[in-house]
Amino acid sequence: MNPENQRILEARLEIIGRVQTPFVEQRGTPIQPSFAKDVKGRIIVEEPYIGALEDIEGFEHIWLLYWMDKAAPFRPRVVPYMDVQERGLFATRAPCRPNPIGISVVRLLGREGGILHVSDVDILNDTPLIDIKPYHPKFDAHPKSRAGWLDDNTEDRSVADSRFQAPLSRMREE
Ligand SMILES: C[S@@+](CC[C@H](N)C(=O)[O-])C[C@H]1O[C@@H](n2cnc3c(N)ncnc32)[C@H](O)[C@@H]1O
Numbered sequence: 001m002n003p004e005n006q007r008i009l010e011a012r013l014e015i016i017g018r019v020q021t022p023f024v025e026q027r028g029t030p031i032q033p034s035f036a037k038d039v040k041g042r043i044i045v046e047e048p049y050i051g052a053l054e055d056i057e058g059f060e061h062i063w064l065l066y067w068m069d070k071a072a073p074f075r076p077r078v079v080p081y082m083d084v085q086e087r088g089l090f091a092t093r094a095p096c097r098p099n100p101i102g103i104s105v106v107r108l109l110g111r112e113g114g115i116l117h118v119s120d121v122d123i124l125n126d127t128p129l130i131d132i133k134p135y136h137p138k139f140d141a142h143p144k145s146r147a148g149w150l151d152d153n154t155e156d157r158s159v160a161d162s163r164f165q166a167p168l169s170r171m172r173e174e
Helices: 047-053 169-172
Strands: 017-020 040-045 061-067 101-112 115-119 127-134
Touching: 040 047, 040 127, 061 115
Parallel strands: none
Antiparallel strands: 017 040, 017 127, 040 115, 061 101, 061 127, 101 115
16 A cells, blocks of 8 residues: 555545634634634534434533634644744644644534524634534533643733635635
């Protein structure tokens, strides 16, 4: 096998829905849900997956996994939004990843059939959604966990600029 191919997983991702939000570009978009309190969005789930939403209403928060389709290409080292020096990409949440998967815990406000009303969104409008999972404080919260360079960071920032945005030409094509 060609060594190049050993690093490629031939996979097919189903777009299970789209995220509708007020944000059309990275600049000005909150950098995490905790900085997006009460910013409302909607998840429009594709018809084949609507049945899979059953019982979701009981959860106050849900995980959204999505494809950051307007992210700049992969860079191994980045200056993250919350710092002024370079860090290894995998020690950050920067969007320019080899597989640009985003994860956000959002508040679930309600469901109307295949539409989920959510708040606390840090996601661009029309982003392809690849999964939804329930948030459980017992599984997912470690409030006293060490947070590496973020424990000492001095950069106080809550919204993005365009440093991790795809070139404008690519954004227009899509
Ligand atoms: C620092 S990233 C964190 C995203 C997610 N909460 C995570 O931790 O994986 C947040 C930024 O991603 C950018 N973003 C959101 N949706 C995107 C998309 N579809 N394409 C490119 N960038 C996106 C927005 O600019 C937002 O400010």
